Amino acid sequence: xxxxxxxxxxxxxxxxxxxxxxxxxxxxxxxxxxxxxxxxxxxxxxxxxxxxxxxxxxxxxxxxxxxxxxxxxxxxxxxxxxxxxxxxxxxxxxxxxxxxxxxxxxxxxxxxxxxxxxxxxxxxxxxxxxxxxxxxxxxxxxxxxxxxxxxxxxxxxxxxxxxxxxxxxxxxxxxxxxxxxxxxxxxxxxxxxxxxxxxxxxxxxxxxxxxxxxxxxxxxxxxxxxxxxxxxxxxxxxxxxxxxxxxxxxxxxxxxxxxxxxxxxxxxxxx
Amino acid sequence: xxxxxxxxxxxxxxxxxxxxxxxxxxxxxxxxxxxxxxxxxxxxxxxxxxxxxxxxxxxxxxxxxxxxxxxxxxxxxxxxxxxxxxxxxxxxxxxxxxxxxxxxxxxxxxxxxxxxxxxxxxxxxxxxxxxxxxxxxxxxxxxxxxxxxxxxxxxxxxxxxxxxxxxxxxxxxxxxxxxxxxxxxxxxxxxxxxxxxxxxxxxxxxxxxxxxxxxxxxxxxxxxxxxxxxxxxxxxxxxxxxxxxxxxxxxxxxxxxxxxxxxxxxxxxxxxxxxxxxxxxxxxxxxxxxxxxxxxxxxxxxxxxxxxxxxxxxxxxxxxxxxxxxxxxxxxxxxxxxxxxxxxxx
Numbered sequence: 001x002x003x004x005x006x007x008x009x010x011x012x013x014x015x016x017x018x019x020x021x022x023x024x025x026x027x028x029x030x031x032x033x034x035x036x037x038x039x040x041x042x043x044x045x046x047x048x049x050x051x052x053x054x055x056x057x058x059x060x061x062x063x064x065x066x067x068x069x070x071x072x073x074x075x076x077x078x079x080x081x082x083x084x085x086x087x088x089x090x091x092x093x094x095x096x097x098x099x100x101x102x103x104x105x106x107x108x109x110x111x112x113x114x115x116x117x118x119x120x121x122x123x124x125x126x127x128x129x130x131x132x133x134x135x136x137x138x139x140x141x142x143x144x145x146x147x148x149x150x151x152x153x154x155x156x157x158x159x160x161x162x163x164x165x166x167x168x169x170x171x172x173x174x175x176x177x178x179x180x181x182x183x184x185x186x187x188x189x190x191x192x193x194x195x196x197x198x199x200x201x202x203x204x205x206x207x208x209x210x211x212x213x214x215x216x217x218x219x220x221x222x223x224x225x226x227x228x229x230x231x232x233x234x235x236x237x238x239x240x241x242x243x244x245x246x247x248x249x250x251x252x253x254x255x256x257x258x259x260x261x262x263x264x265x266x267x268x269x270x271x
Numbered sequence: 272x273x274x275x276x277x278x279x280x281x282x283x284x285x286x287x288x289x290x291x292x293x294x295x296x297x298x299x300x301x302x303x304x305x306x307x308x309x310x311x312x313x314x315x316x317x318x319x320x321x322x323x324x325x326x327x328x329x330x331x332x333x334x335x336x337x338x339x340x341x342x343x344x345x346x347x348x349x350x351x352x353x354x355x356x357x358x359x360x361x362x363x364x365x366x367x368x369x370x371x372x373x374x375x376x377x378x379x380x381x382x383x384x385x386x387x388x389x390x391x392x393x394x395x396x397x398x399x400x401x402x403x404x405x406x407x408x409x410x411x412x413x414x415x416x417x418x419x420x421x422x423x424x425x426x427x428x429x430x431x432x433x434x435x436x437x438x439x440x441x442x443x444x445x446x447x448x449x450x451x452x453x454x455x456x457x458x459x460x461x462x463x464x465x466x467x468x469x470x471x472x473x474x475x476x477x478x479x480x481x482x483x484x485x486x487x488x489x490x491x492x493x494x495x496x497x498x499x500x501x502x503x504x505x506x507x508x509x510x511x512x513x514x515x516x517x518x519x520x521x522x523x524x525x526x527x528x529x530x531x532x533x534x535x536x537x538x539x540x541x542x543x544x545x546x547x548x549x550x551x552x553x554x555x556x557x558x559x560x561x562x563x564x565x566x567x568x569x570x571x572x573x574x575x576x577x578x579x580x581x582x583x584x585x586x587x588x589x590x591x592x593x594x595x596x597x598x599x600x601x602x603x604x605x606x607x608x609x610x611x612x613x614x615x616x617x
Contacts, residue, residue: 052506078508085506091366091498092553097276102496106508112492113556119276158507 006030006194007051007162011060014043014050021046021218023060026211030161033188034196035205035226038215039239044198045086047215048164051196052083064162078106082155083164090139096150097135100125103157118157125156128191129183145176152183163187165197169204177201181208202256206230207248214238230254277554285551289564296568297344300575301336305583308332317341342467345477347574347588348567350464350533351543353480353525355566358540359547359558360487360522363494364515365412367423369603371541372404372526374427376434378535380407381527382460383437386444397476401527407433408523462536462589464574480528484563486521490514491555498553536570536589538596543569545603 005027013022021043028034036044049055051062053069062069064080072080082103103125104118114122126132129149134142139150148168155163165184169177185208188195199205205212205226212229214221216238222229232245235256242259275281301313315328316336354372361370361377372378384403388395411433415426445456458465467473487494493514496504501511529536543566544558551561570588573595577588 049502054502054505074505074510075508078506081506083502083506085500085503089500091362091368092548094553095275098554101276102499102507105492105496108492113277113279113282 004030006032006064007196008063008066009051009060010063012047012050012057012062013059014046014055015058016046019043019046019218021050021215022058022220024213024220026213026223028162028194028196028211030194031188031192032194032210033185033208034194034211034213035209036196036198036213036215037200037202037205037229038221039217041217042215043218044215045166046218048083048166048196048198051162052081052164053077054083075106078158080160081162081164082158082160084151084155084166084168086166086170093138093140095135096126096131096137096139096142097122099139099150100154100157103154106158121159122153122157125153126150128156128187129153144171145173145180148172148176148180149183152180156187161194163193163195165195167198167200169199169201177204184208202230202235206254206256207251226254227252230256275552277552277557282557282560285557286560286564289561289568293348293564293568293571296571297348300344300571301340303575303579304335304340306335308335312336342470342473343464343574343578344571345473346464346467346532347570349473349477349480350529350536351539351566351568351570352484352563353529353566354536354539355543355562355569356484356487356559357522357525357529359544359555359562360494360518360525361408361540362544363497363555364518364522365415365421365426366498366500367421367426368545369423369427369541369600370430371538372522372530373535373537373539374434374541374600375408375411375430376432376437377404377407377411377523377526378530378537379434379437379441380404381530382535383441383444384527385531386441386448389448397528397531400531401524404523404527404530405520407437408519458587459534461587462534462592463587464533464570465578465585466532468532476528476532480525483521483525483528484559486517488556488559490517491559494518494555495553534587534589536592538592538600539566539569541603542592542596542599545599 007028009024009026012024013020015021024047036047038044046055050057053062053072056070069077069081100122101114101118104114104121108114123132126135129152131146131149131153134146134150139147142150152168168184169180172180181204184195184197187193209226211224212226213223214229221238222234230245232243235245236243244257244259246255246257248255298313302308302310312328312332313336316333318324319328319333320337358371361372361375362368380403381400382403384399385396388399411426411429414429414433415421417425441460445453448456468476493504493509496507496509497511497514505511544562547558547561547565551557573591574588577586577591580586
């Protein structure tokens with residue numbers, strides 16, 4: 001079951017004026033966590049929007065369970081795919097529980113009000129994200145870490161199969177970053193969501209992701225397990241800075257560190 | 272269950288309460304005016320109007336209640352509800368807490384349309400006002416964008432500039448219309464309820480505006496999500512384009528019709544939705560009906576003041592609303608929009 005292909009991306013491309021993305025190929029299984037990394041303006045968020053079905057591909061296809069995402073009716077799409085954006089500006093004060101209940105919108109009737117079942121789903125989403133105690137608070141008053149968890153809870157309330165996260169650890173300190181990534185990893189492992197997340201934190205990607213897709217200026221450079229993607233020469237070229245890639249002695253996963261200035265030839269990768 | 276979740280019972284309870292307030296206020300408004308009438312006389316006049324019963328009230332009092340005060344109060348109810356819901360709708364459509372038909376220049380556009388129609392046939396006034404409203408909000412929406420995104424302050428400035436431009440055009444038109452009742456026009460432009468339409472026209476006006484309010488209510492759940500941005504809303508399953516079109520048409524229809532019968536009354540669309548949010552929260556599924564009823568309450572109160580404070584002379588109700596609304600606008604500008612702009616910039 002965990003090996004079942006959820007999302008398949010074939011020869012996907014997209015273009016803005018002065019920017020071209022593609023051609024991207026990968027597949028994402030249920031229970032898999034994919035990290036999309038790359039320098040600024042490499043098309044990561046655009047790719048995420050394409051996966052969410054919010055943009056029409058210029059060519060190629062995004063298939064969820066074999067069906068093009070853009071062919072799904074809006075509401076069905078929102079029941080299967082959840083997107084957590086970088087920032088959700090809020091115009092008017094809203095409490096956490098009603099905010100999380102917005103995730104149920106696609107499952108309500110047109111004038112529908114949430115049923116006790118919807119409320120139960122929202123509470124469960126809050127529990128999973130360890131924010132049950134926040135239910136009564138105003139979203140505007142939450143700290144960055146709390147707010148990120150609540151936004152994630154709203155996405156979980158959609159009960160999606162595919163969860164797309166755009167820089168979920170932005171503005172979070174290292175403690176919250178790891179906590180959030182553990183949570184996200186748990187969602188893939190235990191709830192079997194397929195998860196694709198965009199991040200600038202190479203080491204978080206290396207530590208938690210099953211697969212990594214490296215993009216630069218819209219071109220996919222490498223796709224595979226972290227150890228295959230995080231190669232020193234490749235990363236140095238992509239990020240135009242001198243780096244070392246070490247290997248964590250316990251997990252065996254790669255670690256990207258800055259090379260000290262004036263440092264000699266990099267040591268070979270530790271075993 | 273800790274935090275309050277919106278339930279049908281709650282919505283019904285709020286609407287019944289507000290309807291009760293509206294009823295009592297309207298009855299009180301029937302009592303006061305150039306001649307103060309006792310409640311018993313007013314009750315008898317209403318009863319005779321309803322049943323055709325004779326001899327229970329003097330003809331003079333009957334005429335004051337049924338032909339003078341009641342139509343005016345009904346008009347206040349319709350216009351207040353229309354402008355409040357239009358304001359709430361524009362606030363979500365433009366994601367701007369200070370949006371309101373008056374501030375955005377939509378009322379001026381509707382007034383200009385209505386004035387234009389006077390050169391052709393005055394029965395066209397409501398339709399022309401609707402078109403004027405549609406064209407104005409489209410222009411403001413276009414001018415209020417920066418790099419394809421709505422910028423809160425740019426939008427407001429665009430509204431103010433468009434409104435002043437349209438006011439210039441209106442004065443220009445008045446030059447040709449000046450042979451007619453100029454004082455009447457000036458009052459109408461400031462917002463005035465002293466010339467209610469005939470009963471049948473009023474019925475139609477009420478029904479169409481009710482339809483426009485129902486249309487906004489139909490997408491109320493979608494509007495909640497639209498407030499966090501279009502991409503966000505679409506990802507949560509909202510048909511953004513359809514929702515925006517419904518609100519754009521319905522709010523402009525409500526504004527256009529209201530302006531064609533009452534002139535441009537300011538600040539109702541701004542003041543009322545915010546008061547309702549403060550008291551009942553910002554969920555549009557409750558906000559839309561509550562704003563309609565509260566708008567009616569506020570307008571009946573304002574118009575009653577307008578026709579009693581200087582009795583037997585009258586103020587245009589727009590002047591009363593502006594005196595009350597401008598300070599609230601400043602308050603919101605310094606609190607809500609500042610907070611909203613911060614939220615957007617973060």
